[in-house]
Amino acid sequence: MNLxxxxxxxQRVKGFxxxxxxxxxxxxxxxxxxxxxxxxxxxPNSRLREAASVNKIFFSNLFLAGLAxxxxxxxxxxxxxxxxxxxxxxxxxxxxxxxxQSKITFSEFPAxxxxxxxxxxxxxxxxxxxxxxxxxxxxxxxxxxxxxxxLLPKPRNFQTANFRLRSTPTSNLPTDLDLFRAISxxxxxxxxxxxxxLVGEADRWALVEFIKTFSPRFADANEDxxxxxxxxxxPPRNEKSLAEGKAxxxxxxxxxxxxxxxxxxxxxxxxxxxxxxTHINPRDFSKPSAFKSGYATKEIARTILTxxxxxxxxxxxxxxPPEDAWKVAYYVETFAKASxxxxxxxxxxxxxxxxxxxPDVKIQLRERAWQYDPSVIHVxxxxxxxxxxxxxxxxxxxxxxxSISSYDEAVFLNGAMVGAxxxxxxxxxxxxxxxxxxxxQCSTDKLHPLMNGTLYVDEVDAPKxxxxxx
Ligand code: HEC
Ligand code: HEC
Numbered sequence: 001m002n003l004x005x006x007x008x009x010x011q012r013v014k015g016f017x018x019x020x021x022x023x024x025x026x027x028x029x030x031x032x033x034x035x036x037x038x039x040x041x042x043x044p045n046s047r048l049r050e051a052a053s054v055n056k057i058f059f060s061n062l063f064l065a066g067l068a069x070x071x072x073x074x075x076x077x078x079x080x081x082x083x084x085x086x087x088x089x090x091x092x093x094x095x096x097x098x099x100x101q102s103k104i105t106f107s108e109f110p111a112x113x114x115x116x117x118x119x120x121x122x123x124x125x126x127x128x129x130x131x132x133x134x135x136x137x138x139x140x141x142x143x144x145x146x147x148x149x150x151l152l153p154k155p156r157n158f159q160t161a162n163f164r165l166r167s168t169p170t171s172n173l174p175t176d177l178d179l180f181r182a183i184s185x186x187x188x189x190x191x192x193x194x195x196x197x198l199v200g201e202a203d204r205w206a207l208v209e210f211i212k213t214f215s216p217r218f219a220d221a222n223e224d225x226x227x228x229x230x231x232x233x234x235p236p237r238n239e240k241s242l243a244e245g246k247a248x249x250x251x252x253x254x255x256x257x258x259x260x261x262x263x264x265x266x267x268x269x270x271x272x273x274x275x276x277x278t279h280i281n282p283r284d285f286s287k288p289s290a291f292k293s294g295y296a297t298k299e300i301a302r303t304i305l306t307x308x309x310x311x312x313x314x315x316x317x318x319x320x321p322p323e324d325a326w327k328v329a330y331y332v333e334t335f336a337k338a339s340x341x342x343x344x345x346x347x348x349x350x351x352x353x354x355x356x357x358x359p360d361v362k363i364q365l366r367e368r369a370w371q372y373d374p375s376v377i378h379v380x381x382x383x384x385x386x387x388x389x390x391x392x393x394x395x396x397x398x399x400x401x402x403s404i405s406s407y408d409e410a411v412f413l414n415g416a417m418v419g420a421x422x423x424x425x426x427x428x429x430x431x432x433x434x435x436x437x438x439x440x441q442c443s444t445d446k447l448h449p450l451m452n453g454t455l456y457v458d459e460v461d462a463p464k465x466x467x468x469x470x
Contacts, residue, residue: 103294103296104185105293105294105295105298105299106182107167107296107298107302108296108298109181109184109185109196111181112201114176114177114180114208115202121205121209122206122210122213125207125208125209125210126210128203128206128210129207129210129211130398130415131398131414131415132195132199132414132415133207134398135147135399135401135414135415135440136151136155136192137155137158137211138157140159140214141158141215142157142159142214143155143156143276146447147440147442150444152190152191153190153274156192157275157276158211158215159214159215161173161218162275162309163309163310164182164292164308164309164313165181165292166306167229168224168225168228168229168306169224169229169305169306169317169318170306170307170314170317171309172223172225172227172309173217173225175228176205176208176209179211180204180208183195183207184204185293185294188289188290188291188294189289189290190292193412197412229302229306229315229317229322230322231298231302232323232325232326234297234323235327241326241327242327242331242334244327245327245328245331245332246331248324248327248331249328249332252316252320254328256268257272257282257312257313258282258285261286261335262284262286262332263335264281264282264283268312269281269282274310275310275311276310280311280312282312282313285335287337288336288337292308295336297326297329297333300328300329300333301325301326301328301329302325304316304320304325304329305317305322305325356425356426356427357384359383359386359425360383360384360385361384361386362386362388363385363387363388364390365387365389366391366392367389367390367391367392367393367395367400367451369392370393370395370442370448370450370451371448371450371451372402372452372453374453375450375452375454376453376455377436377453377454377456378455378456378458379428379455379457379458380428380457380460381429381430381431381457381458381459382429384425384426384428385425385426385427386423386424386425387411387423387425388421388422389413389416390420390421390422391418392418394417394418395438395440398415398440399415399417399420399440400416400438400440400442400451401438401439401442402424402437403436403437404434404435405435405437406430406432406434407434410426410427411426412424412439413439414440428455428457430457432456432457434454434455434456434457435453435454435455436452436453436454436455437451437453
């Protein structure tokens with residue numbers, strides 16, 4: 001329902017957008033329609049507010065920590081596929097800081113051929129979905145889950161099938177490969193985890209096929225599932241193309257939402273909502289880490305052409321030539337604040353992860369009466385820690401989870417059930433005091449207020465040999 005209203009509006013509005021601005025007739029401005037109203041979310045107490053901000057903390061910590069680690073030079077040599085991905089974007093990346101280029105983004109994520117769709121594959125998809133996804137996306141794929149109340153942005157509703165990360169025109173369904181990539185890489189800056197660390201390739205295809213069963217649109221022969229947006233040939237990046245990109249930024253009304261300086265201070269920002277009825281902020285172009293399909297010129301150009309279905313971010317495919325999308329993308333990139341450092345090797349945007357080998361510490365963690373046991377864990381900085389988690393109740397029928405704020409990108413367990421423990425291994429490379437919590441978002445006053453614990457990563461004493469040399 002919502003989906004149709006949205007698609008329709010976008011279709012209708014698409015052709016007009018170049019003239020759109022705050023002064024355009026209300027009829028033509030999607031954000032002035034009642035559907036784009038701002039919804040106030042009131043959290044009853046501070047604990048719940050904390051739960052809601054977990055995700056924000058998650059990502060800001062993730063990026064900060066990552067930045068530090070990578071600057072420190074402890075990044076392992078990139079794997080071949082990562083290197084290939086970089087090569088593809090090299091020509092157009094000349095004036096971007098090197099730190100922003102070293103990652104695999106949505107369109108470059110490698111995928112082998114899709115397995116045949118068999119009843120077994122679908123059954124496997126369902127099994128994985130119930131265990132890993134239903135807690136957020138809902139048993140029926142309608143985003144009505146217990147966790148949804150605590151998540152921002154809201155999980156995708158697979159019944160309405162408005163997907164954001166696509167290679168297809170605005171309001172079209174994504175390709176199977178698009179879904180595979182979105183599931184594999186997750187969505188940076190949101191609670192949607194990158195599953196390629198946790199679920200094998202064949203299983204991720206099974207998930208793609210299973211989530212398609214939630215919407216009749218995927219089986220509808222009238223749906224165009226073939227057209228893929230052509231990105232054309234990237235024009236040269238020089239002063240002329242940047243100036244043209246700048247002019248297009250205003251002409252296409254990007255500034256109305258994203259702001260003149262790309263800092264989300266456009267006049268329409270307060271009114272924007274997405275198809276879940278939740279307020280949505282446009283992307284802040286000064287923060288490369290928050291781009292949902294990864295930060296790369298190609299992804300920005302693709303987003304400009306495809307749009308994000310179910311959000312006020314319209315697509316310009318068919319309205320502007322692809323070359324123009326690249327020029328605007330070049331201009332968008334001028335807003336990026338060059339971070340002094342880059343993301344952690346283990347963080348969302350990286351394919352390469354350290355091979356950890358045998359653990360230095362093994363910890364058995366349980367949930368008893370909705371508390372973690374033990375609720376305090378001490379390890380030393382640099383240790384490889386293996387935690388095996390088994391609950392004593394099957395929390396909400398989907399199992400309990402385990403995450404450590406600030407280590408969320410490396411530690412994420414979901415759907416651990418009685419008799420089916422799950423294990424996670426990570427290097428405790430940041431010293432400090434960290435909170436662990438249920439990754440299925442049940443560590444709240446409303447559900448399980450005691451379901452929190454503390455991990456201490458202690459600094460190892462500095463070597464005392466230095467003074468002997470004096
Ligand atoms: C912790 C909660 C959580 C879990 C667990 C989770 N998701 Fe998500 N997922 C989200 C949220 C939130 C979004 C929406 C992000 C946004 O709108 O930017 C999302 C978005 C998506 C999308 C949409 C991508 C697009 O292009 O719009 C897909 C597909 C998806 N999830 C699949 C899965 C699958 C498959 C699983 C299980 C293997 C899973 N998710 C588990 C929270 C979760
Ligand atoms: C009606 C308001 C609106 C207009 C006009 C608009 N955007 Fe957006 N844009 C958004 C919103 C809202 C989002 C965030 C969507 C999300 O987070 O899921 C967004 C997201 C984006 C992203 C983020 C992609 C990613 O991977 O996260 C890019 C890039 C972008 N817009 C570029 C542009 C450009 C360039 C223009 C002009 C050609 C433009 N937008 C016009 C509202 C708008």
